[in-house]
Amino acid sequence: MATRSGPRIGERPAVRRSLLAIVLVLAALILVAPLVVIFVQAFSAGFGAFARTIGEPDTLHAAGLTVLTALIAVPVNTAFGIAAAWAVTKFDFPLKRLLIIVIEIPFSVSPIVAGVAYLFVYGLQGLFGDALQSADLKILFALPGIVLASMFVTAPFVARELIPLMQAQGRDLEEAAASLGAGGLRTFLRVTLPNIRWALLYGVVLCNARVMGEFGAVSVVSGNVRGQTNTLPLHIELLYHDYDTAGAFAAATILTVLALVTLVLKVWLERRGAGRRTRRPAAPAAGEVAVPSLPASGLAR
Numbered sequence: 001m002a003t004r005s006g007p008r009i010g011e012r013p014a015v016r017r018s019l020l021a022i023v024l025v026l027a028a029l030i031l032v033a034p035l036v037v038i039f040v041q042a043f044s045a046g047f048g049a050f051a052r053t054i055g056e057p058d059t060l061h062a063a064g065l066t067v068l069t070a071l072i073a074v075p076v077n078t079a080f081g082i083a084a085a086w087a088v089t090k091f092d093f094p095l096k097r098l099l100i101i102v103i104e105i106p107f108s109v110s111p112i113v114a115g116v117a118y119l120f121v122y123g124l125q126g127l128f129g130d131a132l133q134s135a136d137l138k139i140l141f142a143l144p145g146i147v148l149a150s151m152f153v154t155a156p157f158v159a160r161e162l163i164p165l166m167q168a169q170g171r172d173l174e175e176a177a178a179s180l181g182a183g184g185l186r187t188f189l190r191v192t193l194p195n196i197r198w199a200l201l202y203g204v205v206l207c208n209a210r211v212m213g214e215f216g217a218v219s220v221v222s223g224n225v226r227g228q229t230n231t232l233p234l235h236i237e238l239l240y241h242d243y244d245t246a247g248a249f250a251a252a253t254i255l256t257v258l259a260l261v262t263l264v265l266k267v268w269l270e271r272r273g274a275g276r277r278t279r280r281p282a283a284p285a286a287g288e289v290a291v292p293s294l295p296a297s298g299l300a301r
Helices: 013-042 047-054 057-090 096-108 111-122 129-134 143-154 156-169 172-179 184-213 216-222 232-241 245-271 296-300
Strands: none
Touching: 013 245, 047 057, 047 245, 057 096, 057 143, 057 156, 057 184, 057 232, 057 245, 096 143, 096 156, 111 143, 111 216, 143 184, 143 216, 156 184, 172 184, 184 245, 216 232, 232 245
């Protein structure tokens, strides 16, 4: 005789209300309150003081350097992520698992450790220090070092979004396109890219947000030279140490707005299908080639 089981965990109204209250309180204290404080403190001296702080040469230089770093690092990491995902999902080769592990390394290594490692590679006493000094090339405490450190910490973002999706999609469409005479570039642009575009944009948005907000690795390799090698996160720290609290919070609003815009883009891309696992296309019937929206004549051109 079947016995009636009791209510499952969370089905009681009191339990649901308690859990919801706990989540709302923690979210308010941990997430919402700091954001509110940033904007309140930034405008505490009035909008005029806020505008003057944002318009200071050092702040503008830090913001410009941050944007320039992102303009270099994000496209390079995007190309790296696409190439890595293509190699992992479309080819079989020895040490494939090792390549995946290498891609994941930046998530396991502290950014501070990564910055110190760059000192031992590109510093004056580092592995390539003598060669770089002889060639009069400056990597550390300059833009190249900042870009390299930013690229290291953000290298996995695009690849991590693409690899699971491309694995789920399989190789059938690319193989069908190749059988119709399409070259590698045309196959990628006409077959692969349309199927991964939202996941690709999702990875690019996350990569860009991390580049602009990176502090640990950049703080080691930049030298923290005010007005020269300070990115926006480093500039905020300097303002805070100078007891310019209003200025620090004013500069912090730039990164906060960036974070909110990134969140909106993230939600929008998720609604468009980014980050979801796509089912592998069903096998075509006998005599058919499953290449959606791509006529044979278009591929062969």
